[in-house]
Amino acid sequence: MPRFLLRRLRGSLLVLLGVSAITFLLARVIPSNPALTYVGAKATPEEVERVTHALGLDQPLPVQYLSYLRNVLTGDWGTSIATKQPVLGELGDRLPATLELVGAAMAVALVLGVTLGCIAAVRPGRLIDQAVRLLSIAGVSVPAFWLGLLLQLLVFGRLGLLPPTGRIDSDLEFTAPIHSITGLNTVDALLTGNGAALASAAAHLILPALTLAAYPLGVVARMTRTSMLEALQQDHIRVGRAYGVPERTLVWRVALRNALPPTVTVLGLTAAYALTGAFFVEVVFDWPGLGQYAASGLLSLDYPAVMGVTLIGAIAYVLVNLAVDLVHARLDPRVRPA
Amino acid sequence: MTTPRRTPAAAALVACGLLLSACTGTDSGADNGTGQILNVATTAEVTTWNPVKSFSTEVYYLSNVYEPLLWMNPPGSKERFRPALAERWESSADARTWTFHLRKGVTFHDGEPMNAAAVKASLEASAKDGGAAFIWSALDTIETPDEHTVVLKLKSPAPADMIASSMYGAWIVSPKALAKGEDYFAKGVDAGTGPYRVSEYQAKKRVVLKAYDKYWGGWKGERYRTVVARITAEPTAQQQMLESGQVDYAGSLPLENVARFKKDKGYTVTECPTFTSHTAFFNTTKGPLKNVKVRQALAQAIPYDDIVKVGAEGFGARARGPVPAGAFPYDAQLPQTPYDLEAARRLLTEAGYEGGKGLKLTLSYAAENAQQAKYAPLIKDSFAKVGVTVELQPILFNQQWEKAKADPATAQDIFLLMYWPTYSDAGSDNLVSLFRSSDKPFFNLSYWKDATYDKFVDEAGTHTATDQDKAAELYGKAQRRLLEQAPGAFLYDMRTPVVMNSQVKGFACNPNYSFSIPFHQLRHGAS
Secondary structure (H helix, E strand, C coil), X not given: CHHHHHHXXXXXXXXXXXXXHXXXXXHHHCCCCHHHHHHXXXXXXXXXXXXXXXXXXXXXXXXXXXXXHHHHHCCCCCECCCCCCEHHHHHHHHHHHHHHHHHXXXXXXXXXXXXXXXXXXXXXXXXXXXHHHHHHXXXXXXXXXXXXXXXXXXXXXXXXXXXXXXXXXXXXXXXXXXXXXXXXXXXXXHHCCCHHHHHHHHHXXXXXXXXXXHXXXXXXXXXXXXXXXXXXXXXXXXXXXXXXXXXXXXXHHHHHHHHHHHHHXXXXXXXXXXXXXXXXXXXXXXXXXXXXXXXXXXXXXXXXXXXXXXXXXXXXXXXHHHHHHHHHHHHCCCCCCC | CCHHHHHHHHHHHHHHHHHHHHHHCCCCCCCCCCCCEEEEEECCCCCCCCCCCCCCCXXXXXXXXXXXXXXXXXXXXXXXXXXXXXXXEEECCCCCEEEEEECCCCECCCCCECCHHHHHHHHHHHHHHCCCHHHHCCEEEEEXXXXXXEEEEECXXXXXXXXXXXXXXXXXXXXXXXXXXXXXXXXXXXXXXXXXXXXXXXXXXEEEEEECCCCCCCCCCCECCEEEEEECCCHHHHHHHHHCCCCCEECCCCHHHHHHHHHCCCEEEEEEEXXXXXXXXXXXXXXXXXXXXXXXXXXXXCCHHHHHXXXXXXXXXXXXXXXXXXXXXXXXXXXXXXXXXXXXXXXXXXXXCHHXXXXXXXXXXECCCHXXXXXXXXXXXXXXXXXXXXXXXXXXXXXXXXXXXXXXXXXCCEEEEEECCCXXXXXXXXXXXXXXXXXXXXXXXXXXXXXXXXXXXXXXXXXXXXXXXXXXXXXXXXXXXXXXXXXXXXXXXXXXXXXXXXXXXXXXXXXXXXXXXXXXXXXXCCC
8 A cells, every 4th residue: 555655646746747847838938028017017128127137037947947846845936926925825825715615516516416316316217317417417518607607697686695706795804703713714603603704604605616516516416326326226225125125225325325436536536627617616706716816827927826826736636636546445456556 | 508408407506505595594795884894896906015116006005005295186177286295385497496395293104204304215215216217217306405395306397296296106105114125015014194004915815904093184074994905807796796785886897887887876987087098009110001101091990989989888088199188288189080991992002002902910909908809809890891901819918018029020010008107297108108219119019210209209398397388289299290100090098987886975086096096085975
């Protein structure tokens, strides 16, 4: 096991190195001048030149890359050109918002997806199965930003329910501020018993989380249905049925336990995908997380910020994959090499 | 995928949302009933908190935290200026000596007294390495005969009253803070005299301004003692925040949706003129655009009215040149280039391009600029009517500008630019920056070099402070030369719809400061 882990880790590091090199190059081949972002669009040529030099942008590319790499390893992820704040600090500041969003979305996807998948598998070919199928396909194929806008229009615009944007009512930040422990608003509000803030934070979370959940929900429902159908065909289920074990127990206790592992694997993989989806969802819902940070970083050509987000995304992706592999190896000895 | 498939998914998700909402037991939005907090949505990000360096959107906040010596009143006011930190001021006849008498008993937010020494230090810092240092290029020395008097000695006559009321490079800052250097301001520290102080700053997320109790202007009535600005780039998100009551004022809404707010009694919509204008530059250094007839033809093939109507959703007014209406030296007598396709065809034929034959041009614009994205295709369509093919190139402004400055020979043929003067003298700014000859292109993106034009603007600049009529006359000649030679086409001056919750009272437009809202001016009143 340790050797397997080591080899996987080494591979992951190579992936990260590759990602950093590619993003670095991409950020620099674009004909733009980050120094302009630094000083503002109307600064004089002399000022732009001074900043170009101060930021080291007049150095050859390989030199810039190497010093970037060295800094990243020592915990200095550069300074955002647009905000002049350390990128690592800004990322840390925004990560909890994204984690809260992705976490909520994955929870919704898991609970709803598994339930719907089971219901569909129990009555294959019936109306309910068709409905779940439609829902899954729609969830997977509808673009997140479009779904987000649609939900805002319907739930907020037409029905006047649920706040369309933001993480919490801004007034509450003064009347009932959340004492930050984990950075996840809902969790912190719960831990500190801040009822008003919890209600507001939860209400703000619903629409973006649902939007983000659509894709993994579809995948999980389909996956659960397939593996449940298979599990329900197994001999021991038939035997159980013959012995008069209640159908409910057979489906939700016995078959589901067999059907769950592949579902969890799929969920892990979609979690990494959801992180990318979060980028669009955050922009639509004005959710102050990594996605919004990346979007504004891209628009202002703030390359340290963009590279920071890319690196965080890559790390998350690699970690999730690693976790999935490890879980898989634990569940299935065939995966684990001798 | 077809639409019917989407519907059940959406409906189911909505149902889920309703259920969950019932669990948490909340209803939508926030109720801003206190009247103490003003919530605003803005696109204004902070490039720097250093008031001396500032030359970008942070003026939105800085203008509430710092004060200049004078404020400039909106065009058409009885008095051109009103006192800010200077109570009275006068200039010598040759406009080379300007004396400002400072307000007494004013303190900076850090407790330091606002006096002649502070003003001297602030202006010297701005003139030396400020972001807009060039506005003080005429400044020679600053004398402080007493605690409350500042005398500016200029190398050449200049309108120091206008310059001192600039929103860039003219803020008066506590000398103690200035001495601490660049990094001191980085996290959102302020050292001004204005009604608000910066109480919280989360980069790209929000800025909280809180009342400065000892503000010399006082805090009477139902003013907003706290202003929470949420930085939101998306106009749609801003609109939703406004509609859900999360904010009382949104600075940049999707223009096509403003009409809806006009009909709603819950909101007040004020249409503010600005000094921001849109210009199309023709690349005068290469190909057919070297020919003045081709440029004149193209200028007459631009559908100006459609651009204002469709591109700007009506929030604009046709321009008469690069000087926006209301700013000095705007000339209402200047002719507007007509939209005349017949004339354009004739000119093209005379230039040897009958039917626009073979004319293929590239037009670049800032992809993030929603208005340009809307009207650029109108230009393309209209040019097609005279046989000129246009290839649209939307790229981020930063890249568009870098490319245009790099080499005129390989640059775009037409460049769309949104521009505003640093302070309200568009003669020394727009007319010089956009069209005066320069060795290296900066904002002169038609790369035009014309000695006659240069002579007019150079000479005009020397008269602005002493004889404005004379200056205006010369600038008028320069602008006529521009319209004749057509190195560019002048599209429109922008208007900004300001949409506020109708409980917010007291707002008045001032195009001299169209990027900022004086929050201290606003009151909370029952609707």
